Amino acid sequence: MAGHFRRVIAEQVSQILRVPEKELIPHIHAVQVLKKQLTPDFKLFVNSVTKDYFDAVSHKEKAHRLAGKLSSNSVISEIGTGQGCVTFTINRDLLIKRVLHEIAQDGPKYGFNSELLSDIPKGLTLVEYSSPNIAKKFHVGHLRSTIIGNFIANLKEAVGNKVVRMNYLGDWGFQFGLLGAGFSKFGCSEKLRAYPLEHLFEVYVKVNAEAEQDEEMKQCAQDFMQKLENGDPEAVSLWTHFRDLSIEEYSKVYKRLGCQFDEYSGESLYKEKAQDVINLLKSKGLLQKSSNDTGIVDLSKPGDRELSNYSTVMRSDGTSLYITRDIAAAIDRMEKYGFDEMIYVTDKSQEGHFEHLFQILKLLGKEQVDRCQHVMFGRVQGMQTRRGGVIFLEDVLDEARSRMLQNMANTETSKATEDPADVAEKIGIAALIVQDFKGLLVSDYCFNWSQALQSCGDTGVFLQYTHARLHSLLDLWESREEEAFDAVCLQDPCVILTLKHLLRYDEVIFKTLKDLQPRYLVSYLMGLGHLANVAHHTLRVKESSPEVAHARLLFFYSIQVVLANGMKVLGITPVDKM
Template identity: 55%
Template sequence: MAAGSWRRSIAAQLSKVLDLPPENLIKSISAVPVSKKRHVADFQLSIASVIENSSSDCLAQDLHLQAQKLAERAVLQQVFKDGSEYGVKSEIFSAVPRQKAVIEFSSPNIAKRFHIGHLRSTIVGNFIANLKLALGHEVVRINYLGDWGMQFGLLGVGFQSFGNKEKLKSSPLQHLFEVYVQINKAAEDENTKKLAKDFFRKLEEHDEETLSLWKQFRDFSIEEYVQIYKRLGVHFDEYSGESHYREKAQEVLKMLEDKGLLQKTTKGTGIVDLSEKKDLSSVCTVMRSDGTSLYITRDLAAAIDRMNKHSCDTMIYVTDKSQSHHFQQLFQILKLMGYDWVERCQHVSFGLVQGMKTRRGEVIFLEDVLNEVRSRMLQNMTSAKTTKEIQDPMETAEKVGLAALIIQDFRGLLSSDYQFSWDRALQSRGDTGVFLQYTHARLHSLERTHGNAQLTDVNVACLQEPDAISVLQHLLRYDEVLYRSSQDLQPKHIVSYLLTLSHLAAVAHKTLPVRGSAPEVAQARLCLFQAARSVLANGMKLLGITPVTQM
């Protein structure tokens, strides 16, 4: 069990009262499940297991009250002692083995501007990586770029026909997008289709001229993506891509053939029979008739390579739910190939975002959304009477705007589609990211005004008011919420917890003034607000939000 946990602290103090060894008591103290929305202490003490055959109701009530008060006192000490590790050091996680996780997320297609469809994959993958890292697991973040395949045959031919090298240097992805639109109009023509196939075949055969052009597309794309990731506060340990596996994909085809799993159709394409009865009622195509690889073949090669390289305990793919069938097939083929570790692979899917329009209309590019949320937030901050003179309003607006996007996205189940609403996302009151940031900034300003509370000087007995106790009891719950999110990889548990914490802190801020109170009371309240701000900041960072100190 984690040393210094609040349960251990309560057990140590109760042992003095009850004259029992603390070890006997730890097992009797358990947290009340988060789902029980009751106004009681957030843990319970099993009286029966402490005092066998006891029928004394008075003793039971007295113990419960004592234990409740002890827990409320202990929680503040725990928050300050553990700091950014509060909650994750809880004994709830003591039985959870530390593991290595490879997480593939974001994965945009190169030579295209960062599409809004990749925002969810990026922020969800980042959240899962942050959470696992915080819980002491080793994490490898992989961005698996869509940088290979027949579309590059088409784009290559398009660039040879309509491309401009100067434009490629000055605004690469915008120019390639324009080229792609033009060549797609021409793609109905059989001759264009043939040229595109030839171009891709040359790529697969390592033709220097076509590879050089493709490499420019890839390098320019990554440069532009890195800027977007910087704005999102996201980083990767590894930039990989389908192109890395063009040769290994051929090895996979050979392996499938050797294992008797590869079958040829009359058209010459390579398939794997996935049907239970082996009657070809469910097949997966893994090779074109000209011998070139497909997306799934490269995915097979990537999975095998990653497992060999990282020997990870779990491999997580974060993509939208339209790819569920693809991952079912991928995992099925790996199983047929005899890779038992496929049981440790997981597809975390998510629904679609609808109705994301900027003032200029329907939007498909992420950069436009980030610029829009920043400018709307800046406008709101400027018109708000409470806005202080902020050192860098643009940067603050960016962070608050991103919080608005993330909280609206994370409030529901990831698998659900949801309707995006600017007005709802940017409200400063209510269950929004703006409200979280506002609460954090407000609590921070208390510390700026009154200085930091020293825990040694604090008399927690001064915190008797119901609004103070509500905050204390809510702080006790944090480890359970982290545990729930770690089990199902859903951020909504943490979002809901942080919104409630912010509402409780906002009420307490009104009813429990620091200024003008007796020194001992002021110090205790300051300590309470500091603990609330600390846990709020920890939770926000896990979600991928940078807390602001002014707004």
């Protein structure tokens, strides 16, 4: 594995520069594989480690001087220089044996036991994601929050964190006053049983439209909300029924996406504690009254001549707002969990909300706010189904499965599976996830069904196809328990290129973890998939001798292990046949 080779390089460089090995290791990088171009395996940029060791000379000269003091050995077969760096090529037999042995030994943990990750703080991570408003449509924006949050939780778990996955439902506020008041007029119990989420949304749309035109309906909504606030049994019973139905329906969608939550909470849990927040703000002299009698917190900096920056935390009638309940929830989690980090995953339109939330927590003396982070994502356009119009997330999943089933039926090479619909679902979800994760999360993008479902190119379908192909090939492997093999059988250029790519896995994980951007991992897995397909075409198994076939199958198994594990971190369930 890359870690072993980094240590060997670091040990030799350390003796010359008198720099501790541990400080050198993060600066020794596996070289990215380039098509049709021979490259060394590792590089060390001299500017980052030589400090005052050399005279004031150019980076190029520093690299030449350092390289001149290093020597090849049983591990390092060649030392050279590049643009301001010293390069290292590893003994080919050792490279082959070491990488394949490490993957066989570590399995799904390969890449996660690296020294690069050893100093990253491990602890308790709370991830709040998905968080739909139960009176509104579970729309495509919640798909992004759900799969991004699931990816972050998977990644944190993979590197050794204990993770609590939280779904913070929007289940309180004026919208529920509208829904409660409107259900007696527009609601239907039979429709509510048949299709709960769709019917709740239908009612909400109708009552909201009427409230905009009719003050009496708006007053009815406010009255219903007041009943809820006061604990009226009939109002609470109806609200509880709506909430339970919503969670039940959401759970079905989450199961299809391979997501589960450790905790369902919501704004409603903090309606009383929000009043404690208002009292706390008062006691600290932070709560002010605006001209229209609402409660605000001044967030402008001393001496700031710009317009004052403030956050409204209380209505004129003294009731709480969304941000007040969020403050209460954050404080409650700080006290309950004592977390090491808390990550909120929402769209970028809430950037200002979280800036205010973190600022107010800081003013309240909650130092744990420094461990809080907001991961933002952009909007998606173009994810309409064939039916068109506004869509539920479930419609998108149905559409992906339906299109994929059709593609499988029209493809001659498709293999018979026990449950074609289940396979099509997993491939369709992989397509949605990869299309979403290919770019910067904060960027808006336009979804394209045809592009997402292509079997070639950088798509989720391609990743699933590659994994299924490797799985089919490995069915030929009868002696997979025997790790011993002859490295001479694996000297082909396509093998060396793939192993060099596998060396980079821990660096990709490190970068992905640092930025919480899945695009690095997606790009890496695509590269691995393309290298795997080249090797599949080049390295025959059936026509080879048992010794060669065994070595090649061990090589293909190593690819499958890393590919499958990377896909699972992204939230994709690998398929074995398609």
